Amino acid sequence: AQSVTQPDIHITVSEGASLELRCNYSYGATPYLFWYVQSPGQGLQLLLKYFSGDTLVQGIKGFEAEFKRSQSSFNLRKPSVHWSDAAEYFCAVYGGATNKLIFGTGTLLAVQP
């Protein structure tokens, strides 16, 4: 069955520094992959998605993610973090056969001045 692992529970970066959040998935076929962001007390907002084609996908708010099949990874990156990026980030994989969107446990991002 498909699954998603986010190894980092909590990450702190300085404002202006670069960011990379890790995501590893388990799925037999080519997965549909997503990153969502959740600010405190808010619902989940879609940042970006990968379905096929170019393995580097651009999203909103300056985020990008790269699909690496050989590593079963879909890491989220941003070159320069802003204080407003502090939130929880969830990676998700969509399993076609079961039609379920399965989420990782999330990475909580803190941004320090």
Added chain:
Amino acid sequence: GAGVSQTPSNKVTEKGKYVELRCDPISGHTALYWYRQSLGQGPEFLIYFQGTGAADDSGLPNDRFFAVRPEGSVSTLKIQRTERGDSAVYLCASSSGQGAAAFFGQGTRLTVV
């Protein structure tokens, strides 16, 4: 509507009572999902509808939980004989079809006292 709408936003109920949580998906979206999110956790899949039928209800924790979508639009999640362990944020999402990105509502925070 413009987005996924969930009502109520907050619900406090006594242990043993029955509750209904409502979800209005984005107009035209055929797929609808219910998730449960506990504090510090990722969204946990409950049930997925394609049209009026439940395509996958494998995430419902027990027979106290039930969901319907009679006309293929609005969905109601029903919880009987609520328990304190049911306290969580219940999230609804909709998408335009299999494999498409899912858009989430703000959630219903259920507290069982």
